[in-house]
Structures are given as structure tokens and as C-alpha cells.
Amino acid sequence: MPFNASRFVAQKAEDMQKYADGEAVIATSGGVDSTVAAVLVKKAFGRKLHCVFVDTGLLRKGEAETAKLNFRKCGLDVKIVDASARFLGGLKGVGDPERKRKIIGELFIRVFEEEAKACKAKYLVQGTIAPDWIESGSGMRDNIKSHHNVGGLPKEMGLLLIEPLRDLYKDEVRLVAKELGVPSEVFSRQPFPGPGLAIRVMGEVTKERVDIVREACAIVEEELEAAAKARKMEIPWQYFAVLLPVKSVGVQGDVRAYGYTIAVRAVDAADGMTANYSAVPHEILHKISLRITNAMKDKVNRVVFDVTNKPPATIEWE
């Protein structure tokens, strides 16, 4: 039977009623999953739902401002918590991708615990969707990546978990968003992973590396969105930059340079479980490469394009 968003919303609104006997807290990232979860749960909880936006210092350029604007459009009142120093501090010296994910997940929980205590929450709402827990290892499959919003909730936190989107895939979440009247700027946004730019910096995360990848991601987004608007290509399902800690030799003017490598990733997918790399026209790749190397002359001197599908790769590099 095809997915029916209107039936789903009606059913969930009814299901949620039984939980509305206490305060609930949700971490809204500004992405489609957590925003839809918040709007859905707010229907039953009203002012008893407390939304928190954690600024991890690992966000994209302008993300906090865009998120604030979008929350307002969705009728959500969101508290912004600046935890960037805690996240960067916690990741210091850590290079292993799974360890990075675990640290970020734990820090989210700590920040959250504090917020939940402050509003005396009984429930914790999460925007977990099916691929998150499937890929985190549901017992039936290998743990491909530990998605930060899955598992790991300490028992002593004493919060009951509500995951209204748990059985949905991304395309279905977008249908639910439409049904709920969430503005298209929110539900048509490309996915952004919970651990943020930390998993787009290969190896150790430092402020310098995050700043580089943030700028490179912004350039990739601007160029691909402009190209799609000019009908030079279809907008990919997801598109971003990754910083490789590999330094290579280059030349700036007539001086030797030694800088990082940026990989550009753009994929077409239906739900993110499988993906094909996008056929981005060469002129656009060329422009992206020029802009990145010009914007960060002393830091990046090489740009490559990832031509791997999922499988065998994953969409993110970590």
C-alpha cells in the first residue's frame, strides 16, 4: 500500500495524546526530520513541548540563522544553546570516526540532560527515521555507522523516548512535512548529518579544519544550487565538501604550496540507503574548484570529485 501522509498524521496525533501527561523536550536541528517530529508532537503537547537547538560549532555557514527563521515559520519556539566550545574540546585529539560519533552523541545527551532537567521533562522526542537505526545496527544488519541520535541514551536520564518518525524513510518524511504545512524551505532542504561537519573533516577535528570545510561546503551548495536554478543540471539529493587531512604539493604564483585536499561529493538518491554519484557538468566542477582554491589559497590547493556510488561507499565519508 502506498504511504498515505494524511492518514499517518491523523494516526500519530491520536497516538501522541496518551503521552501528553508531562513535559517533553526535543533537539531541533533545523533539518527536516527533527522539525517534522517537533511540529507533529506539538499538536498533542502544545506548550509542554520544549525545543532546543544545540549550536555544536560543527554547523554549516549561516545554519543557526536559517534554522531560527525556519523555526519561526513552523510556529516553533526554540531555545538556542551555544555548546561549541564543549564539542570542539571533546573532539580534541580524536581521529577515529566511530569514536568521534560516540563523543558527539554523548555530548548531545549531556547538553540535553541539562535542558531536560531545566524544564522537568518526562519525555524525549527524537526525529529518528528508519535508515538511522537500520544503519546503526538493528540486530539484523551490521553497524555501518553509529548515527548519533540512535541508542546510547543513559538509563539514569529517566526520560521516555518518543520517536514518531521511526518507521519512515526520508521521502515519506517530506510528504508528512507537506501535509503538516511545514514550509518547502524546510522540507526540501538536503539532509545534514547530526554529527555535522565533524564527519566531513576526516580524522582529527580542529577549528581550522572545520572552518575550511564549512567554507568549502558553502561554495559547493551555492554553485550547485545556482547551476540547478539556471537549468544546467538537476539539483542532487545531497551535495557537500569533505576535508581530507592529506596535504599535497601545489604552486601559488611561483611559490611552492603545501595544502589540504577537498573532495566534492554530490549524490542522487531516493532515501539515502543507496545512492549514485551525480553527473555534475565539468564547467561547474571547475568553478567550484577555482572558488575553493581562491577562497583558501594558503590552505587548500587541490580539489577532487568523488565518483563512487553507495554501495560500495557511503554518502558521507565517515
Ligand code: XMP
Ligand atoms: P551514509 O553516509 O550512511 O548517509 O550513506 C546516509 C544519509 O544519512 C545521513 N547521516 C546521518 N544523519 N545522523 C543523521 O541524522 C547521523 O549520524 C548521520 N550519518 C549520516 C547522511 O548525511 C545521508 O543523508
